[in-house]
Amino acid sequence: MDKQELKRLEKILFAMLGRQPDAFGIVLDKGGWVSIKELHQALMKESGVSHITQRGLTQFFSLYRPEQFEWQENYVRVKLELQSPDLTIYKEATPPELLYVSIRPKAHAHVIARGLQTSKNKKWIVLSTEKEMALRIGRRRDKDPVIAEVMALKSNKAGVVFRRAGKVLYLVEGLDPQWMNIPPLPPVREKDKHREPKSSKAKPGSKKIPKGIAAPSLEQIGAFVLRDTPSHIVSSDLDKTKKNKKSRDRDPEWKKARRRRKRGAKNKEPT
Template sequence: MDKRALKRLEKILFVMLGRRPDAFGIVLDKGGWLSIKELHRALDEETGMSHITPRGLIQFLSLYKPEKFEYQENYVRVRPESQRPDLTIYNEAKPPELLYVSIRPKAHGHVMAHGLQSSVNKKWIVLSTEKEMALKIGKRRDKHPIIAEISALKSNEAGVVFRRAGKAIYLVEGMDVQWMKIPAPPPVKEKDKRKKSKLSKARPDSRKIPGGDAPLLEKIGAFVLRDTPSHIISSGLDKKNRKGKFGDRDHAWKKTGAGRKKGAKNKRTT
């Protein structure tokens, strides 16, 4: 990047991390830190920034070393002295009547059963006053997120604590499904159905068969030998009892042969 592009990147990162992270759907950790991965996802949505990779961000911070930024172990922040004073102070606040949250389609069933819960890696559930912002945040993890409606005011009156993180962002540690209006997941595309069907057919059935029998090889097209032919059994016994070069053959032929040779010899001598 030339100097002009570097300055433009520095300016937008300063706004994202030091002034208005909420305008980009970003929630900073304590101290103002954000992972490079999360920063890249948000930056990728901005006009003229989609060409910048996570590695490009690291190089920018490590080599260009902008004065207002601090970079440590794949995390970045605006230095405390340059941050907005209340940047990471998330005070309790009364929410509006409705808020919106994005859900990955894969997590639809789990959310329907258990609601939304924070985790070690995700301290807050991020809610927005605008559907567009909820969709924007959701698309960072899934191309087709589900947007659920939250009865925020009613849940707050029932005891759910909300914290404000900017003009359009609210945070909660969890949300029970009773306060959520969750649309049905999008239908599975025919292409995805065929792909799933092919994968299931390619995998042999490894389930146990009741009764102890296991004709599993037959199910995948293999030949199963059930009754061992007698000639194989006798062959095995012959090998077991074999003693010499010719095995355990009847030695009567030796006696007969010897007798014939002796008789022939006597005839020649007489």
């Protein structure tokens, strides 16, 4: 990146981390920290800087070292003295009547049954006053997120605690399905109903044997056949047979004639 690009990137990152993180769908940790990965996911949706890779963003902080930022391993923040006041203080607040939240399609059925919960890697459930912002946040994890309406005001009156994170974001620690209008699960397609289990599918390149036709023997297809007799004994017997045949072939003619006479005499013996 040239100097102009570096300055442009520094300016937008300062706005994202030091002024209005909620405008970019970002929730900062205590002290204003955010992971490089999450920051890059948000940056990819911004025009003019969407081409920057996560590795390039890491190098921006580690090599360029902009003075307004602090960088530690995989986390970054704007210096405390430069952050807007109360940037990471999320106070309890009364929410509007409706809020919106994004759901990963893989978790769709789970959310319908059990609602939304936080985890070790996810401290807050992030909701937005704008459907478009909820969609924007959801697309960082899945290209087609499910958007659910949250009956925020009703749930708040019932005891659910909401916290304000900027102008457009609200945070909760959990949300039961009764407080959400969740779109139904998509219908199972007809072809999916009749789809064979993976274990029963034939491997690529394999051919099915038509009914009524016997499968070829192992010898016919060139496979090895296991014997009850150990291979070293079988090979030893074969070697002895070959050796005896070769020795007979090398015998002189008079010895071969005598052998033939003996065989003839045995055949003439009365039974």
